[in-house]
Amino acid sequence: MRSDDVPPPSVPDLAQSGPRRSTTTWQVIRDDVLARIRSRAWPPGELIPHEAELAAEYGCARSTVNRALREVAATGLIDRRRKAGTRVALNPLRRATLHIPVIRQEVETRGARYDYALISREHVSAPLAIRSRMGLPPQTRLLHVRALHLADGIAHAYEDRWINPQAVPEIMEVDFARISANAWLVQNVPYTRGELTLSAAAADADCAACLLCAPGAAIFTMERITWIGDQPVTLVTQSHPPGYAISTAI
Amino acid sequence: MRSDDVPPPSVPDLAQSGPRRSTTTWQVIRDDVLARIRSRAWPPGELIPHEAELAAEYGCARSTVNRALREVAATGLIDRRRKAGTRVALNPLRRATLHIPVIRQEVETRGARYDYALISREHVSAPLAIRSRMGLPPQTRLLHVRALHLADGIAHAYEDRWINPQAVPEIMEVDFARISANAWLVQNVPYTRGELTLSAAAADADCAACLLCAPGAAIFTMERITWIGDQPVTLVTQSHPPGYAISTAI
């Protein structure tokens, strides 16, 4: 920051959880804005000063204020519109970034040995539930691959995957005993779009047997669908044993 | 009309000169970078051109390239380090933004009527599990509030909440039959930090009774803890009936 002649803004200094390490101007502005919103100095629905005004207040360029406010807007706490200005969100629909674990890494960073075990591989006509989920017509044949991810030999995740050979014909030649479907797809298929769905499900017989839990036990599932253009590539459901959780800061 | 029949550049023809249609320069660069990564033109681990080089290619300012690459880096697909340059991530730890629903809105946007029903309110000594989760010493007394969120009269979420009156003394006077704990806290408590944990759990007897499902049924739970500074404010667990899921684009 350059102009030291501007007094520090009179922001109610909320109790900080940790030491403030943000030294850059835009981070200072961002944190001040967050503090003013959370302290209700700027209550929900309120119009906050526009960029030029804040730039003057902080003695910085407007683009620096823009950067700070853009970051705040990304969390959903403020609503920005041209001409209308910037308002504190009335019902802050919070956005949080979720770090989606890559199973192998997840296992190995715990210091455990990672193993992959193929359970089954079949080329079959897709069941209705899978077809409709992937948006495929009747009679479509899909590759159905089931596998287990192991941490030090014990089950870490049960994977039930459907692959559309029309999108990736080469998949039919892959030996899933040697390379996991996920690893092969990650290395060979540049998907253009994906969707992730988190839910809870009761363990079915197969899943329970693999994860060593009771049938019907509460299982955390992550379902992913990926497309190349409009063509669905794969639908994969990864089920984690009871106790699994995923966290993020908000 | 100029010759727009040029196919979408697989290796993008750079040196833009004409006006942009619907996307801005930084978005074009971002999309090109994503396309080159996904098409493996830039394979995992590869060093990509540095900012100045890309700026020259696109005929734009370096800060515009910086904006584009910063957005890509936010998704975890590239790793940027000073002096070392920018590399395509070897194991892309994917980041996805999760939109955390505000229950009332979630219900009302479905066109359903929202209702809130208080089940119980007690001022009790905190159980060990709750204390340790919130990082509170033994003997701490907490306000325990259980409630139900209803959509058109049927259960949409079961809420089990613990509130620390030391952080928010006024909470003891609030009539939870009139206003939900969440609504009151959102309006009155500027938390500085929060943590969200998603998991699956088996429905306990109370939860099952409220959500009209079998005891032990797989329940999707969202647990939130918020702090003011170092002081924990509230720990809330919201449980959703079987079938509930939360989605995001990746």
Add this chain to the structure above:
DNA sequence: CAGTGGTCTAGACCACGGT
């Protein structure tokens, strides 16, 4: 129309960290 945010530039200095 006019006010506001969104983008962009052509520079500049600085912080980090590999060599």
Add this chain to the structure above:
DNA sequence: CCGTGGTCTAGACCACTGT
């Protein structure tokens, strides 16, 4: 050391949209 990204500036024009 010195190359690279991170930040910042003082402007500028444009796009959107409320009045």
